[in-house]
Amino acid sequence: MGDKWTTAGIPDQRGRVAVVTGANTGLGYETARALAERGAAVVLAVRDVEKGERAAARMAGDVSVQALDLTSLDSVRTAAEALRSRLDRLDLLINNAGVMYTPRQTTRDGFELQFGTNHLGHFALTGLLLGLMLPVPGSRVVTVSSTGHRIRAAIHFDDLQGERSYGRAAAYGQSKLANLMFTYELQRRLAPHGTTAALAAHPGLSSTELARNSPAPLRLPLTWLAPLIAQTPAMGALPTLRAATDPAALGGQYYGPGGRNEVKGHPRLVTSSPQSYEAAVQQRLWAVSEDLTGVRFPVAGPVQSPAPSGPAATR
Numbered sequence: 001m002g003d004k005w006t007t008a009g010i011p012d013q014r015g016r017v018a019v020v021t022g023a024n025t026g027l028g029y030e031t032a033r034a035l036a037e038r039g040a041a042v043v044l045a046v047r048d049v050e051k052g053e054r055a056a057a058r059m060a061g062d063v064s065v066q067a068l069d070l071t072s073l074d075s076v077r078t079a080a081e082a083l084r085s086r087l088d089r090l091d092l093l094i095n096n097a098g099v100m101y102t103p104r105q106t107t108r109d110g111f112e113l114q115f116g117t118n119h120l121g122h123f124a125l126t127g128l129l130l131g132l133m134l135p136v137p138g139s140r141v142v143t144v145s146s147t148g149h150r151i152r153a154a155i156h157f158d159d160l161q162g163e164r165s166y167g168r169a170a171a172y173g174q175s176k177l178a179n180l181m182f183t184y185e186l187q188r189r190l191a192p193h194g195t196t197a198a199l200a201a202h203p204g205l206s207s208t209e210l211a212r213n214s215p216a217p218l219r220l221p222l223t224w225l226a227p228l229i230a231q232t233p234a235m236g237a238l239p240t241l242r243a244a245t246d247p248a249a250l251g252g253q254y255y256g257p258g259g260r261n262e263v264k265g266h267p268r269l270v271t272s273s274p275q276s277y278e279a280a281v282q283q284r285l286w287a288v289s290e291d292l293t294g295v296r297f298p299v300a301g302p303v304q305s306p307a308p309s310g311p312a313a314t315r
Contacts, residue, residue, distance in 0.1 A: 003258055004266045005238065007034045010245045014039035017090050018244075019083065019129070021045045021068060021122070022097025024055040027144065027203055030237035031094055035244070036061035040092070045079060045125075047097075070097055070121030071107040073293060080128035090132035092244050095122040095143040095179070101168040111292065112161040118175035120293055123182055127295040130196070134298065139196040142243045143183050145254070146202050147262055149176035150273045155285055178285060180254070180272050185282040187252040189299040197251030199243040200272075204257035204264050206236030231257070231264040239267035 018035050022028040023044035036042045036059050045068040046052035052065040066083060069075035083090075098118045107116035126141055133139040153173030156162075162171050179200065186198040239255040249255070254272050259265030275281070283301065290296055 003268055005242050005246070005268075006266065007038075007238070007241060010034060010038045010241060011247060012039055013245070016040045016092065017043070017087055018092035018094065019043045019045050019066070019090060020092075020094040020096055021070065021125070022047075023094075024048065024051040026233045027206060027237045027240065028094070028096040029055055030234045031096060031240050031244075032063065033059045034237065034241055035092070036063050038245075043083065043087075045083075045097075068097075068125070070117045070125070071109075071113065073109050073121075073124055076121055076124045077128065080125060083129060084132060087132055089136050090129055091136055091139045093126060093129055093133065093141045094240060094244060095126065095141065096240065097122075098144065098175075100146075100148075100172050102171075103168065104162055104166040104171075106161070110161070112163075112166075112171060114171045114175040115160060115162075115178065118172075119178035119182065120289060122179070123289045124293040124295045126186070127293075127297045131298050133196045134193055135195065137195050140244055140249075140251075141183075141186065141196065141198045142240055143179045143198070143200050144202065144240055145179040145183075145200050145272070146172075146176040147204070147256070148173050149180055149202075149276060153177040153273070154275070155181070155281060157284065157288065160288070177273070177276055178289075180276040181278075181282040181285050182289070183254075184252060184277065185279075185286045186297075186299075188279075188282075189297065189301060190251065193299065197249075199249060199251060199253050199255070201239035201243040201255040201267070202257075202262070202270075203231075203236030203239060204259070204262055205230045206233055235264065235266075242267040 018040045020032040023032040024046045032042045041062040044052045045066045047069045049067050056063040068079040105113040151173045152170040183198045183200040243255045255267045256262045256270040257265040258268035
């Protein structure tokens, strides 16, 4: 496929099981649809079950729906328990769902909405489902980040929930930076097991519903410009699909559009911001996330000093 990777590059997925969060629309829908068409049994993990059922009805193949509200740890635990009871294996967990540029709100557990949904909800879900993945060679966790992880982004350990200072873009950037740091630390912990890998992806600029919470002055221009500068959700889903299915992809890698500034184009291997590779911060974020969610992963942390900063890529 070279640098023009498409869904034609997805290997046969028959016998594989995938869970895709936020799969009733946009990037998640296109990701789930492509996996189902290649033979995977796909579970759409969605907040609105009715919308999920309608989405499933439009897909070919073995597609089912699981209720999941990432803004509630109770819902995450209930969904994970239901999935563990109905699945005997899990090959792909696609952490796709998310919110963007919301006014300051909190989840049911009191977390800032973007950080709580985009990072903590997926952190908890992954930890609760990982037991289904570790026995499965070639299984992968793919978490969807964003180029927004570079914009006004840092992990504000002294104000993670934006209680003292809140900006929509900064909070979104923090959550997307957290997605990457989670991926890199998870890969470090998974590597000794040799069966499951953690990867990340971003869609570039895609025409989806995600920007519906943008500030009013930006919403209308984005609506007008989107058809001109953004790519379709099907194209935006390709980096996720490549990270999930390309046999050559390695744990710790990050995929995004190959065009100028990673805005659009066919997926390729990309790099994230220098701060995203800071192992000490990754590990601190992991510990804080465990404390906030109460979820402990069935893989231990590193027993040696962290590796030097920089992208890691291992099978």
